[in-house]
Amino acid sequence: xxxxxxxxxxxxxxxxxxxxxxxxxxxxxxxxxxxxxxxxxxxxxxxxxxxxxxxxxxxxxxxxxxxxxxxxxxxxxxxxxxxxxxxxxxxxxxxxxxxxxxxxxxxxxxxxxxxxxxxxxxxxxxxxxxxxxxxxxxxxxxxxxxxxxxxxxxxxxxxxxxxxxxxxxxxxxxxxxxxxxxxxxxxxxxxxxxxxxxxxxxxxxxxxxxxxxxxxxxxxxxxxxxxxxxxxxxxxxxxxxxxxxxxxxxxxxxxxxxxxxxxxxxxxxxxxxxxxxxxxxxxxxxxxxxxxxxxxxxxxxxxxxxxxxxxxxxxxxxxxxxxxxxxxxxxxxxxxxxxxxxxxxxxxxxxxxxxxxxxxxxxxxxxxxxxxxxxxxxxxxxxxxxxxxxxxxxxxxxxxxxxxxxxxxxxxxxxxxxxxxxxxxxxxxxxxxxxxxxxxxxxxxxxxxxxxx
Ligand code: DAH
Numbered sequence: 001x002x003x004x005x006x007x008x009x010x011x012x013x014x015x016x017x018x019x020x021x022x023x024x025x026x027x028x029x030x031x032x033x034x035x036x037x038x039x040x041x042x043x044x045x046x047x048x049x050x051x052x053x054x055x056x057x058x059x060x061x062x063x064x065x066x067x068x069x070x071x072x073x074x075x076x077x078x079x080x081x082x083x084x085x086x087x088x089x090x091x092x093x094x095x096x097x098x099x100x101x102x103x104x105x106x107x108x109x110x111x112x113x114x115x116x117x118x119x120x121x122x123x124x125x126x127x128x129x130x131x132x133x134x135x136x137x138x139x140x141x142x143x144x145x146x147x148x149x150x151x152x153x154x155x156x157x158x159x160x161x162x163x164x165x166x167x168x169x170x171x172x173x174x175x176x177x178x179x180x181x182x183x184x185x186x187x188x189x190x191x192x193x194x195x196x197x198x199x200x201x202x203x204x205x206x207x208x209x210x211x212x213x214x215x216x217x218x219x220x221x222x223x224x225x226x227x228x229x230x231x232x233x234x235x236x237x238x239x240x241x242x243x244x245x246x247x248x249x250x251x252x253x254x255x256x257x258x259x260x261x262x263x264x265x266x267x268x269x270x271x272x273x274x275x276x277x278x279x280x281x282x283x284x285x286x287x288x289x290x291x292x293x294x295x296x297x298x299x300x301x302x303x304x305x306x307x308x309x310x311x312x313x314x315x316x317x318x319x320x321x322x323x324x325x326x327x328x329x330x331x332x333x334x335x336x337x338x339x340x341x342x343x344x345x346x347x348x349x350x351x352x353x354x355x356x357x358x359x360x361x362x363x364x365x366x367x368x369x370x371x372x373x374x375x376x377x378x379x380x381x382x383x384x385x386x387x388x389x390x391x392x393x394x395x396x397x398x399x400x401x402x403x404x405x406x407x408x409x410x411x412x413x414x415x416x417x418x419x420x421x422x423x424x425x426x427x428x429x430x431x432x433x434x435x436x437x438x439x440x441x442x443x444x445x446x447x448x449x450x451x452x453x
Pocket of ligand 1: 136137138139177178250253271272273274292293294295296
């Protein structure tokens with residue numbers, strides 16, 4: 001795989017990049033970005049990092065016995081059981097190896113996401129170039145699969161977002177998407193007086209249904225969708241689980257909902273869903289059907305189902321983690337037991353932001369991930385102030401280092417921390433303010449107030 005580190009693109013030093021990229025999964029070739037055998041030309045939008053690209057091809061959702069695969073299999077089995085053809089075959093097809101690079105049309109336009117929508121921002125996505133990005137959600141494949149003639153399908157895959165760094169966020173995670181399109185006959189079965197029923201009408205859009213849908217058809221679709229997903233949630237989390245529907249908004253569905261379940265006294269959002277905007281179907285060449293769709297995060301489900309405390313664990317190759325999921329029946333009940341808990345090591349980094357250049361915290365977060373890899377548990381902006389005379393802004397970030405599988409030595413952490421400082425100074429043009437490297441153990445330190453001196 002050939003990759004380009006974005007910020008190093010213009011005026012970069014090639015030796016530096018090559019050093020960063022000399023792993024098997026990632027390599028660099030001028031401004032070419034290559035992902036799983038496809039080559040793209042980088043441009044001003046390119047912001048994928050070598051560290052991020054090193055996750056491509058891991059395909060956790062396809063790895064035998066991996067917890068994400070267990071969850072995906074359970075969802076798939078539920079859908080298989082729920083929807084059978086008259087001959088007794090599963091109706092849903094499963095697409096779990098679609099290429100993760102999609103066009104901006106697939107990821108946004110095909111889903112009616114407005115041109116100026118915040119979710120398109122460079123700071124929220126990993127762009128390959130102006131026209132391509134790593135998919136931010138599995139919904140990106142809805143339209144193409146419908147155009148290809150699929151009516152009932154699941155998409156399972158890795159998705160990529162520039163996000164916060166904490167125990168439940170990681171720039172790569174996995175989603176499972178479900179889409180079902182119904183004809184009038186499929187929705188109503190065979191009634192005697194079919195002429196009395198219709199899917200479409202020329203009405204007003206209301207809270208409950210789109211203008212083109214008959215209120216009755218929309219109600220039926222809603223009931224079917226909610227019944228299917230409630231069955232799914234209770235079959236995985238237990239029949240007695242408290243559940244609730246919350247009204248939601250997505251540009252690609254109307255009406256839209258989120259399903260929440262109560263786990264250990266806390267309401268947890270499990271999925272988003274809704275009745276597909278008819279325009280999406282029409283654009284994909286479908287005239288006579290109405291559709292519903294849902295999308296869920298596999299990590300979120302697996303963390304709740306197995307009690308996995310940290311999202312980075314899914315990437316672990318340690319047998320202490322993986323062996324806990326080594327069973328063939330995905331419905332085997334297990335509760336994750338921490339292999340071991342090591343103290344975190346907490347270091348701060350403060351710098352002046354470049355004066356005449358755009359700077360975003362997300363750029364720094366990417367850099368920390370690239371240099372620190374999975375040693376970094378959390379990065380928080382803990383202080384920001386502007387010096388009145390110098391007219392310069394200072395940011396202070398707190399970086400929590402912790403190895404999932406062993407004790408980190410202070411030298412090791414200091415080494416990485418220094419590298420982050422050097423890398424930030426050279427590629428983000430920030431000037432490091434103070435460099436007191438003190439490795440402080442203990443989580444309670446994280447809430448200590450910071451001064452702005
Ligand atoms: N794509 C949404 C996300 O990533 C999840 C989603 C919501 C998918 C509603 C759907 C849907 O298909 O109908 O947050």
